[in-house]
Amino acid sequence: MLLQSLVALAFATLTTAQVTYQNFSGTRLRVDNGTYGPEIEEVHYYYDQWPIGIAVASDGRIFTTYTRGSYRYTLGVVVNETAEEPYPSLALNLPVNELNTTWHGIAFGSDNANAFISVQALYITPPSNYTSRPETLWVLDTGRPTVHNAQGDPSMPYAQPGGPKLMAISLANNTIYETFTFPSTVHYPSSYLNDLRFDLRPHLSGTSGKGIAYLVDSSNEGRPGFIMLDLGTGESWRRLTQDISVLRGQQDVPSYQGRPFYFRQSGQPVNWQQEGLDGLQLTTDGERAFYSPLSTNVLYSIPTANLRERDTNPTAELDAHSNVSSHGQRGGNANGFEGDSNGLIYQLIPEQNAIYAFDSSKRGNGQTQGFVRDPRIIWPDGASIGADGFVYMNINQLPFQPDWNFGVDTRTHPGAILRAKLPNGGTKVSTLY
């Protein structure tokens, strides 16, 4: 009897002290609250199209992109807390039924160089000290929409010259003032323009002195690399194509929200994410480019001089390869990058609901550090530093989208723009323009 009541008493004590299910308020155990770093502020809510890219202008305007498909427009500007509108106009968006075409049974994206097809990324350069360029919104159109067949299976047509392009919009008069396209020997039919950075200084080796764009080709089909564009001559060339540092991680299985992720596309067997080179950021002196594929954990960098070296140099590609630095693993796959005036290279880490940072300045200790983490950061896609010293990021719940989940959409509105104050008075990099 005594023993039984002791057991009963012990059991009762145990059960009352136990915290059940996911209610941690009564536990004596240490709990990961999912956060660290500066306060996260909710800036904007997306209730309509799901966003990809973001750029914040000096006057506070926030521009966003939406890859197409079926969406009505692909470049927008935030107009209030819950809505965006086409920018600079709806008319610049090619109608959905003109986004792709078929030639000899092969699907191609449109070759229209004068209209938006599917804009992936944006970058804003301030009024230039070295060229006549005003504050400019650079618009990177992949020319490769994601289209769906009658069964709803997604596919991405190949690019035709003309479709993939870089457009310059003056933020002073909201007008496209220049467009660059690429030959098929530089932008392959299977290329995918994913990100962009600029250096407008006149002394740059390998250029005409009117500035350069460094573009990311993230090609899921397997020939990723860098595309450079001379902004004076319009000439373009590639570097590090299929270098080990830009290739996808083989059979990579990241975890999102604590669940292993496989690529589940309707009409295809279960697969792995195949995307290569994705994030790119220049150092404040423009001498080095940091980068990484989407589907590996490794951070790399290369002297930008090696990227600018032209094909007339027979060892340009060998030199570039031998000058790649690996900064080792950083603790997760990374998506888009940003960088600040203190030399921090911010890396968006969807697996950790976080932004990590690598200090590229002399103060750096060679290690990637956590900057900010929050359970609301469910796939941070693009980031952009505003004139206010905050980093703004798009939250788009990408791993829950139907094209990665056998057609089932488990995203829940709204998507969001979040922001966090940069450490130590960091601001947007201004030294290269």
Ligand SMILES: *[C@@H]1O[C@H](CO)[C@@H](O)[C@H](O)[C@H]1NC(C)=O
């Ligand atoms: C969580 O547990 C505490 C006591 O441990 C209780 O007061 C509270 O009502 C619980 N909350 C929910 C949502 O069940």
Ligand SMILES: *[C@@H]1O[C@H](CO)[C@@H](O)[C@H](O)[C@H]1NC(C)=O
């Ligand atoms: C969450 O945990 C971190 C690390 O222990 C702590 O610094 C932070 O203040 C906590 N945040 C909240 C909201 O409790």
Ligand SMILES: *[C@@H]1O[C@H](CO)[C@@H](O)[C@H](O)[C@H]1NC(C)=O
């Ligand atoms: C936000 O802008 C949209 C589109 O212009 C408009 O329909 C809506 O009424 C606005 N909402 C608020 C709260 O101002």
Ligand SMILES: *[C@@H]1O[C@H](CO)[C@@H](O)[C@H](O)[C@H]1NC(C)=O
């Ligand atoms: C565009 O792609 C869709 C999906 O594959 C296809 O149904 C449609 O016929 C294509 N349009 C053209 C003009 O080829």
Ligand SMILES: *[C@@H]1O[C@H](CO)[C@@H](O)[C@H](O)[C@H]1NC(C)=O
């Ligand atoms: C807009 O600004 C650009 C760049 O300064 C200039 O080239 C262009 O002529 C301007 N367009 C209009 C319509 O004002």
Ligand SMILES: *[C@@H]1O[C@H](CO)[C@@H](O)[C@H](O)[C@H]1NC(C)=O
């Ligand atoms: C590697 O980059 C450095 C600049 O950081 C340059 O001086 C050197 O010539 C480059 N080496 C090769 C083989 O390109």
Ligand SMILES: *[C@@H]1O[C@H](CO)[C@@H](O)[C@H](O)[C@H]1NC(C)=O
């Ligand atoms: C260009 O001018 C701006 C404003 O005067 C300055 O902040 C910036 O550092 C300059 N950029 C360079 C590369 O000198």
